[in-house]
Amino acid sequence: MAAKPGFGKTASLRILERMLVIRRFEESLVEMSGEKLFKSHYHLYIGQEATAAAVVESLRPDDKLTTTHRNHGHVLARGAEPGRAYAEILGRATGLNGGRGGTLHMSDPDRGFLATSSVVGGCIGLALGGAYAQQRRGKGGVSVAFFGDGSLEEGISFESMNIAALWKLPAVFICENNGAGATGSSKGGFPSSLISAPRLAGIAESLAISSKQVDGRDVDAVHAAVSAGVARCRSGKGPVFVECITERWEGSKPMWPELSTGITDVCMAWDAGQVPAKFRDWHTHQDPILLFVRKLLRKKLVTRDAIVKVDREVRARDATARQFAVSSPMPHGKTALQRVFA
């Protein structure tokens, strides 16, 4: 698929819906955590939805994907059932992985995902394997790795990019650099990356990998870079690296996620009066959903009513999905001994 300046109405609404599905899912998840429906630590994708929503737009059903501990957005963007995703995080038998994976290892193999690694950098090595398999198959499939800036601290990321470049493997390295503005563990926040390189894309460039740096909040920018990169991969020219830069969302700065900016109100996209003063920068300049909505309105591609309608439908489906998970049974303890081997 060639890069194009922007999406038409149908595609725009599809992408908006995808972003809202992720946002509503995670807003609900914070509430469910507060209700003690699950007790594990978890990581949110809020603020990065434009990246996943745009990347999957360039992919085919037979493409492979890997993701990390911050996987909800990627798995949902690719079309996983939210109810089964909630159930997985709640450890229910009906979860995408029967409750074996939880939030850290949620994966949807039916949609091309390999196992989800929560070891930083692990997904990059597995995606390398996906790319090797795609090259062997020779059908033009690609393998996408979604990872954060912190992954580039790990040796396996360098090793994997080196092999991908040497063997011209169709690997699409999507580095979601959400480190900007992170407070870091020294100030009691979640760790941000510690990397000497001034530009992360420069690391890939040093291995002669075609690299781009884009605004990760901008659907069109991500899509343009990724669709061009994917096309390059499909034609056998080797791996690509796209660094998608986003500001660290306020709620992901503390060690434990907080819904600090509140439940998203799509009306804030056009009604500045609704925007609370406390997080004005987030609602005005950072939130990729509000940014996308404003762009669609500016281009007159969709109406406010259409946007409100999409959101209403997404929220209704979210409520149903949530209910499905909460009312799903827990697995029997003794089944822990099953499925060690195929």
Add this chain to the structure above:
Amino acid sequence: MRKITYSQAFVEGLDYCMRKMRNFSLVGNEVMGLGPHRVHLERIWKTYPDRVRFPPTSEAAFSALAAGAAMSGEHVFCHLGAASFSFLSMTSIANEAATAHYASGGKIKVPVVFHMLHGLRIGGGTQHSVSPQAMYWNVPGLQIVLPSCARDAKGLVATAGLSENPTVMFTHDLLIGLEGEVPEKDYEIPFGKADIKRRGKDVTLVATSWMVQVSLDAAKILADEGIDVEVVDPRTLVPFDKKTLIASVAKTGRLVVADETHLSCGVTAEISAIVAEEAFQYLKAPILRVARPDVPTPFSRPLEDFITPTKEKIADAVRRVMRKP
């Protein structure tokens, strides 16, 4: 029957996998080490040039590549070199390959073989002599395979290559050039089926890999002394054939376990525990173990000899369980 080396038999097993599965490929350098037997791999390189890749020295990444490719429908045989180097791959083997099937709720299969060279090989020193099979035995989700002779190598490579599960396979450096009778035809040896390498009635002697050969030598010495030793080779630690082991102990009433893994939490410890828990009633004497002491491996020959389980040390342990010092 014709006699060929372990390395030749091993390569025949690989060739069988190549012929049997279009999606089988080899990632790794020098599968049979750097010695003269490395040449046997050329047959694979030349016959299947597009199915062999020589990776850079990046163990973590190319073992992850093998695991990820396996998750994507390939069968990959991944060679890591000396087992010490597999520690660089530990995250890809233990965190990724071993857990993917389980954590995905059974949706993902990981048909990958991680092959490595292990053992006291004379002069290997601290970083080319390790036998980490017990460490891998502590990673649920991995099959563990240890051929002890040419015939087993061919059939176990075939089974490992075809398996849908991640497998860690160990070749002892000293086995590579060992000759043995090997059928010409293709065959697979099922996992979880121990092989009684020598039948006997007095003592059960359990060993794997190169230690099977050493144990057979010990059994010869002991036969001259009138002690009839049964040598049991589990062949795979995971799955483990408890049935054959316990049946042998029930017959002999005595157990010696010989292995190159370290004494503490090593292979000898687990096998002894199985018999102590499940076959205690048959034992006429305490279980004895001959293992590598809990020290790193020294280079100098007398030092290395001191820590090596030898036929003499094994024979001595057998005499002690027979109460014939």
